Amino acid sequence: MEAITGDHCNTEESRLYIFLSVVMSAEFILALPLNLSILYVFVFKFKFWKNNSLFLFNLVLADLLLLICLPFKVHNFVTGMRKSDDNIICKAMLFMLFLNRGASIAFLTVISVDRYFNVVHFGRKNFLKILKKSPHISILIWLLLLPLTVPTMLETFECCNSFGRAENHTLMTQVADFLRETVFFTQILIPFGVLVFCTVQINNRLRRKTVGDKTKLRRAVFLMASVVLVFTVCFLPLAVSRMILLIVRVREYAVAEKSVVQIYDALMCLSYSDCLLDPLVYCFCHSKFKEVYLSSVLxxxxxxxxxxxxxxxxxxxxxxxxxxxxxxxxxx
The missing domain is CATH 1.20.5 (Single alpha-helices involved in coiled-coils or other helix-helix interfaces)
Structure with a gap:
C-alpha cells in the first residue's frame, strides 16, 4: 500500500471544490442577512434580556462569527487550496471555526437540558432556570471553550496531519494530535448523547400525560427534534467522516484517502448550514419569537x-x- 508522508492541502479535484465553494457562497448569502435580522430582532424588538433568551442570543452570535470564516474558505477552494498558505490566517481560521462551532453545540445542548428540566422535572429547583436569567453562565461557556481550542493551534488540523502524519513527528505532535481529536469528537458525540436522552424523556413525558393541555409538551418535543435535526445534518456526518479519514490515514490507504478527504471536505461545508437551521430552534424555544420576528421583518x-x-x-x-x-x- 502506498503511503503518503506529507499533505500540502492541494485540492486534487478542482470541479468538486468549485462546487463546494458555490455551496458555501450560497450558505453565506442566505445565512448572513437571516442571522443579522434575527440579531436585530433579539436586541431591539424581542429584548432578549427580559425574555430569558440569553442562550438563544449567544447562539446567534456564534452563528454570525462562524459565518465570517466562509468567505475565506471560499477563496481557498477557488484558488485550489484546502487552507490558507499564510500560517497566521490558517490558525486564526481554525480558532474561529472551533470556538464558534463549539459554542453553537454548547448553547444548543444547554437549551435542550434546560427544556428537559422544565418539562420532565417540572416544579423542582432548576439551576439553569436561575442562571439563564444572568449572563454569567453564557460568559462561563465562552471562557471554557477558549482552552479547548488550544490543541487546534498547536499543529495543522485542516489537512488532517494526525497521528504520525505530520512532517515533524515528535512527542509534542502526538500529544497535540490526541488532544485535538479528543476535543473534536467529544464536542459532538457527548452532547448528542445528552440530546437523545433529553428527547426520549420529554417524549415519554408527553405520552404519559393523559389529562390537561399538552401544548407545552408538544412544543418541547418539537424543540428537541429541531436540535437533533441540526446535529444529524450538520455535526454527526462530519464526525463519522473524520473518524473514517483518521482510520484510512493511520492504515495508509493512499488510494481510498483521496476520496475520503473529498467526502470530509464536503461534509465540512454541509456543517456550516447550522446557521440556516438554528432559526427553527428559536421558533420552538420561545413561543413569542416567531410572532415578533415576522411582525418586525414582514x-x-x-x-x-x-x-x-x-x-x-x-x-x-x-x-x-x-x-x-x-x-x-x-x-x-
Whole structure:
C-alpha cells in the first residue's frame, strides 16, 4: 500500500471544490442577512434580556462569527487550496471555526437540558432556570471553550496531519494530535448523547400525560427534534467522516484517502448550514419569537393576516346567530 508522508492541502479535484465553494457562497448569502435580522430582532424588538433568551442570543452570535470564516474558505477552494498558505490566517481560521462551532453545540445542548428540566422535572429547583436569567453562565461557556481550542493551534488540523502524519513527528505532535481529536469528537458525540436522552424523556413525558393541555409538551418535543435535526445534518456526518479519514490515514490507504478527504471536505461545508437551521430552534424555544420576528421583518404580511383573521371571526359570529334573530332584526 502506498503511503503518503506529507499533505500540502492541494485540492486534487478542482470541479468538486468549485462546487463546494458555490455551496458555501450560497450558505453565506442566505445565512448572513437571516442571522443579522434575527440579531436585530433579539436586541431591539424581542429584548432578549427580559425574555430569558440569553442562550438563544449567544447562539446567534456564534452563528454570525462562524459565518465570517466562509468567505475565506471560499477563496481557498477557488484558488485550489484546502487552507490558507499564510500560517497566521490558517490558525486564526481554525480558532474561529472551533470556538464558534463549539459554542453553537454548547448553547444548543444547554437549551435542550434546560427544556428537559422544565418539562420532565417540572416544579423542582432548576439551576439553569436561575442562571439563564444572568449572563454569567453564557460568559462561563465562552471562557471554557477558549482552552479547548488550544490543541487546534498547536499543529495543522485542516489537512488532517494526525497521528504520525505530520512532517515533524515528535512527542509534542502526538500529544497535540490526541488532544485535538479528543476535543473534536467529544464536542459532538457527548452532547448528542445528552440530546437523545433529553428527547426520549420529554417524549415519554408527553405520552404519559393523559389529562390537561399538552401544548407545552408538544412544543418541547418539537424543540428537541429541531436540535437533533441540526446535529444529524450538520455535526454527526462530519464526525463519522473524520473518524473514517483518521482510520484510512493511520492504515495508509493512499488510494481510498483521496476520496475520503473529498467526502470530509464536503461534509465540512454541509456543517456550516447550522446557521440556516438554528432559526427553527428559536421558533420552538420561545413561543413569542416567531410572532415578533415576522411582525418586525414582514409587518405588511402580518397586518394582512390579522385583518383576514378578524374578518373570519366576524363572519363566524354572524353565521352563529340563529336565523330567527336575523328575521326579527329585519322586521319593522
Amino acid at each position: 409587518p405588511s404580511r402580518v397586518k394582512r393576516q390579522t385583518h383576514e383573521s378578524e374578518r373570519r371571526v366576524s363572519r363566524d359570529l354572524v353565521n352563529s346567530i340563529p336565523l330567527s334573530s336575523h328575521k326579527s332584526v329585519s322586521e319593522p
